[in-house]
Amino acid sequence: MIxxxxxxxxxxxxxxxxxxxxxxxxxPLVGLLQRAxxxxxxxxxxxxxxxxALRLSLTTSLAATGVALVxxxxxxxxxxxxxxxxxxxxxxxxxxxxxxxxxxGGVALLSAFSxxxxxxxxxxxxxxLQLTFSTAGVVLAETFVALPFFVITVEAAxxxxxxxxxxxxxxxxxxxxxIFRRVTLPAIAPAVGAGAVLAWARALGEFGATVTxxxxxxxxxxxxxxxxxxxxxSDPDAAIALSxxxxxxxxxxxxxxxxxxxGRS
Amino acid sequence: MAGAxxxxxxxVVVPRAGFDVDLHLRAEPGRVLAILGPNGAGKTTVLGAVAxxxxxxxxxxxxxxxxxxxxxxxxxxxxxxxxxxxxxxDLLLFPHLTARDNVAFGLRAAGAGRIEARRQxxxxxxxxxxxxxxxxxxxxxxxxxxxxxxxxxxxxTRPEVLLLDEPLSALDAGARRRTRADLxxxxxxxxxxxxLVTHDPVDALTLADDVAVVERGALTQAGPxxxxxxxxxxxYVAELLGTNLLAGEAxxxxxxxxxxxxxxxxxxxxxxxxxxxxxxxxxxxxEPEGSARNRWPGVVADLDLLGDRVRVPLDGPVPLVAEVTxxxxxxxxxxxxxxxxxxxxxxxxxxxPR
Numbered sequence: 001m002i003x004x005x006x007x008x009x010x011x012x013x014x015x016x017x018x019x020x021x022x023x024x025x026x027x028p029l030v031g032l033l034q035r036a037x038x039x040x041x042x043x044x045x046x047x048x049x050x051x052x053a054l055r056l057s058l059t060t061s062l063a064a065t066g067v068a069l070v071x072x073x074x075x076x077x078x079x080x081x082x083x084x085x086x087x088x089x090x091x092x093x094x095x096x097x098x099x100x101x102x103x104x105g106g107v108a109l110l111s112a113f114s115x116x117x118x119x120x121x122x123x124x125x126x127x128x129l130q131l132t133f134s135t136a137g138v139v140l141a142e143t144f145v146a147l148p149f150f151v152i153t154v155e156a157a158x159x160x161x162x163x164x165x166x167x168x169x170x171x172x173x174x175x176x177x178x179i180f181r182r183v184t185l186p187a188i189a190p191a192v193g194a195g196a197v198l199a200w201a202r203a204l205g206e207f208g209a210t211v212t213x214x215x216x217x218x219x220x221x222x223x224x225x226x227x228x229x230x231x232x233x234s235d236p237d238a239a240i241a242l243s244x245x246x247x248x249x250x251x252x253x254x255x256x257x258x259x260x261x262x263g264r265s
Numbered sequence: 266m267a268g269a270x271x272x273x274x275x276x277v278v279v280p281r282a283g284f285d286v287d288l289h290l291r292a293e294p295g296r297v298l299a300i301l302g303p304n305g306a307g308k309t310t311v312l313g314a315v316a317x318x319x320x321x322x323x324x325x326x327x328x329x330x331x332x333x334x335x336x337x338x339x340x341x342x343x344x345x346x347x348x349x350x351x352x353x354x355d356l357l358l359f360p361h362l363t364a365r366d367n368v369a370f371g372l373r374a375a376g377a378g379r380i381e382a383r384r385q386x387x388x389x390x391x392x393x394x395x396x397x398x399x400x401x402x403x404x405x406x407x408x409x410x411x412x413x414x415x416x417x418x419x420x421x422t423r424p425e426v427l428l429l430d431e432p433l434s435a436l437d438a439g440a441r442r443r444t445r446a447d448l449x450x451x452x453x454x455x456x457x458x459x460x461l462v463t464h465d466p467v468d469a470l471t472l473a474d475d476v477a478v479v480e481r482g483a484l485t486q487a488g489p490x491x492x493x494x495x496x497x498x499x500x501y502v503a504e505l506l507g508t509n510l511l512a513g514e515a516x517x518x519x520x521x522x523x524x525x526x527x528x529x530x531x532x533x534x535x536x537x538x539x540x541x542x543x544x545x546x547x548x549x550x551x552e553p554e555g556s557a558r559n560r561w562p563g564v565v566a567d568l569d570l571l572g573d574r575v576r577v578p579l580d581g582p583v584p585l586v587a588e589v590t591x592x593x594x595x596x597x598x599x600x601x602x603x604x605x606x607x608x609x610x611x612x613x614x615x616x617x618p619r
Contacts, residue, residue, distance in 0.1 A: 164357055167318040170344035171351040172371035172422055182370070186361040 029247065036244055037237040044241035052219050053227035053242070060135060060223060061203040064142035065150075068199045072150040073192070077180070079151070080158035091155075098148045105144055106212025113140070113213075137214035138221050142203035149202050150195040157191030158184070194257055201253045205246060270294045271329025273426045273458045277314045278323035279307075285322075286310050286482035292426065292458035292475075299473035299490070300462045301506065307482040308462040309354070312428045315460065316351045317344035328425050345374075350424030354431040356415040358403035364390060364414045365399035371422035389417040393451070409440040416451065427452075429461040433468055445471055446618035466506050470494065471538050471617050478502050495586060500572035507576065509541040509585045512619060520616065525582040528558035529614040536619040543576060543588035545613035549606040550597055557608035559583075565603045568594065575599075579607060 037044070044050060078084060079091055097105055113120040113131040123129045131137040161184065169179045185192070207225040214221040216230065224242055231239035273292040278285065286307035292298040300308045313319030315326055317333065325335040328349070333342040358367050368386035373379065390396045393413040403411055412432065419427060432448060433441045449472050452459055463469055469476050470490060477487040478501075486493055486502045494510055497503035513522035515533035520526070527539055547553070553560060563581030575594050577587045585607060589599075597605070 162357075164318075164353065165359060167316070167344065168351060168353060168357045169359075169370065169374075170318075171316050171347070171349055172374055172418070173345050173348075174370070174374040175345060178374055183359060186359075 032240060032243055032247065036240050040237060041241050041244070044235075044238045045245065047238060049218065049227065049231075050238060050242060053222055053224050054245070056135070056138070056219065056222065057204055057224035060138045060142055061200055061206075063139045064146050064203040065196055065200040067139065067143045068147045068150040068203075069192075069196055072147055072195070072199075073154060076151050076154035076158055077184075080155045081163075094151050095148045097145050098152075102145055102206065102208025103212050106141060106209035109137075109141055109144060109209060109213040113137070132213060133215040133217060133221060135214075135220055138210050138223060141209040141213045142206045145206050145209055146199035146203040150199040153191050153195030153198060154188060157188040161187045197253055197256055201250065204249060270456060271425050271458070273315065273326075273328055273460065275311070275315055275326045276324035277311050277326070278321060279310050279314060279319060280322055281307060281310065281482065284482045287324075288477070288479060288482065288484040290460070290477055290484075290487075292460050294458045295456045296474040297452050297459040297461055297472055298475045298477060299469035300460060300477050300479055301466065301469045302464065302479035302485075304464055306479045308464075308479055309430055310482075311479070312351070312430050312460065312462055315347075315426065316349050316428055317342065317347050348422070348425045350419035350422060350427045352412075352415045352419045352427075352429045352432060355435060356403075356411050358406075358411055358415055358418070360403055362402070363399060364395065364401050364403070364406065367403070367414055368418045368421050371418065375422060386417075386421065389421045390414070393417045394447075407440070408436045409444045412436065412444055413447075416448075420455065425457050427455060427457055427459045429459065431463055432461065433463075433465070442618060448472060449619060466508065467540065467615075467617065469506065470508065470510050470540060471619065476506065478505065495578065496569075497571065497576075503543075503571050503576065503588075507543060507586065507588075509543060509546070511539040511541070511583065513537060513539060515616065518611070520614075522583055525561065527583065527609075527614060528611045529616050530612045531616070533616045533618075538617045538619045540615045540617070541585060541609055541613060543586045545609055546579075546585050546587035547608045548577065548579075548587050548589055548593070548597060548599065549608065552606050553608050555608070556610065558611040559609040559614070561607055563605055563607050565599050565601050565605060567601055568599060579605070581607070585609075 075094065079087055110132065111117060113123070115121055115124055115130065115132065120131065123131065129136065131140055165183050165187065166179050169183045174182070205225055206223070207229070210221065210223060211226055216222050216226050222230070224246060228239045228242045231242065272294055276289045278287045288311070290298065290311065300311060302308050310319055314321055314334065320341070321334045321336050323336055326333050328347065332338070332340050333347050334340065359370065362370065365383055365386045368389050369382035372382035372385055377385065387396065387399055390399055393416060395410055395413045398406060398410055398414070403414070406414065433445055436444055445468070452472060461468070461472060473490050475488065476490045476493050478485040478493070480501060486498050491510070493502065494506050494508060497507040511522045511527065513520040513527065515535060515537040517532055518529055520529055520533065520537060520539050522539070529539065547557065561581050561583050563579035566578040566580050569576040570591070574588050575591055577589060577599060579585050579587060587607060599605070
């Protein structure tokens with residue numbers, strides 16, 4: 001059966017199952033919008049507990065993105081452009097948090113950095129740094145889950161970038177650092193941007209690792225997702241209002257990255 | 266324009282899938298060496314080895330008395346320190362930089378400040394007649410314009426050796442003709458050693474002083490272009506390069522070559538090269554009649570049997586090589602010293618600006 005433009009008419013079964021899949025994602029979102037108390041939305045969001053969670057979420061997620069950028073860029077370059085031994089193992093390790101249940105990540109962080117662990121104790125004794133139940137711990141937990149998204153995006157871009165530009169730059173007398181800054185980085189800039197946005201979105205939504213490792217302390221570790229979870233018991237309207245904020249952010253991220261993933265159909 | 270006036274000496278041994286590149290080249294300052302050969306013969310590998318983007322397996326590359334790669338001696342100089350200018354086949358202008366900043370890139374890398382580098386870059390763009398394109402990104406340039414910017418970028422760092430990979434292959438036919446003449450002028454002005462890779466014999470004939478014919482990674486024949494073209498030693502070289510190359514002055518459909526005049530098709534003006542395939546040169550015992558516009562007397566200088574044909578160098582007002590069959594040699598009783606007539610149709614003469 002040939003339909004218009006020579007395309008086959010899609011089978012009914014595929015259409016039906018596809019529609020169910022879309023509904024599965026759309027119905028909860030519609031539910032959220034429909035349950036929202038639009039009248040008291042502004043009050044719910046400007047409530048001190050909400051603004052505190054919002055502020056904390058923004059600062060920690062941006063900090064985590066910054067750390068992912070600074071550490072992830074060199075790592076992505078090493079993975080893409082060198083033949084260091086054990087690269088495959090390192091790559092698998094770095095990508096592990098993407099598939100690891102966040103709560104497991106939180107337990108792992110707790111095991112490594114709690115005051116009773118050797119490393120956590122040492123950090124506390126020498127630097128006075130306590131990661132558990134602290135804002136720094138939130139940043140660490142968010143970085144843990146967000147870093148892989150940045151690394152995988154940038155590494156792919158580095159693999160696709162034409163290395164011959166870098167070779168020409170070398171024949172023009174440029175040192176490796178100059179080549180990276182003036183040739184490589186501009187070529188992968190869109191991917192660095194996309195990776196950073198992706199990592200930021202993931203950090204912003206982080207719940208499991210944060211609550212396990214850093215706890216749920218107002219003003220210190222209670223980020224937006226934690227505030228939503230807590231408010232659900234006491235003030236459902238506020239929980240929904242905060243959820244809407246996260247939904248809006250996700251939507252903006254999706255729009256920002258539309259050329260990358262959605263194509264231009 | 267070069268940093269120092271030195272020659273390039275390279276013995277390049279690099280394994281490749283199917284065959285090994287193994288050849289010895291020498292490029293002299295102020296001269297252009299064309300590496301001529303079919304696609305996939307290993308020509309670009311040789312350029313990469315000189316530029317430092319391909320490591321030698323064995324051999325030695327010396328720029329003047331600086332050895333830049335010699336595996337046996339454990340010597341390796343990175344590309345950034347070789348003072349070799351490279352114009353790759355697809356130019357590879359940095360897409361995010363303007364033409365000016367592309368040219369300024371090497372100057373900046375050498376330590377010049379931004380303003381000084383841009384000022385010098387503008388001078389280079391002017392030298393290559395693209396001064397007005399300084400603010401354009403490479404994506405907005407035509408093939409010929411991009412070629413000029415790429416050449417300016419390579420020469421701005423004052424390299425001791427200039428490498429050009431198929432410099433005209435990316436251009437359409439019209440731009441190729443114009444750019445070829447300009448390229449010849451620019452290469453004449455460069456006093457370092459130039460190595461040019463091409464699969465097009467016309468590029469070699471019109472741009473180069475010396476030629477090295479490469480086949481499957483090995484050198485088939487090398488020497489001054491006139492010598493190799495006049496005396497190809499293999500049927501392959503004869504096929505590829507064994508054409509008649511005349512330098513003359515064109516005025517309309519006439520080209521003056523020494524004391525003689527060659528009638529050509531089309532209108533041309535100024536200094537030109539004319540090429541005539543040896544197979545297009547007819548040999549007669551007496552003055553021929555017919556449509557051929559060019560007829561000259563000549564004397565058989567020699568007879569070379571190459572494969573299934575005989576190359577006949579002929580002295581006369583227009584010295585030419587003719588290619589005939591062994592049967593024709595017999596029929597016409599061609600022997601060295603024999604007086605003959607030769608004829609060439611005007612449409613068989615190809616003209617290139619010089």
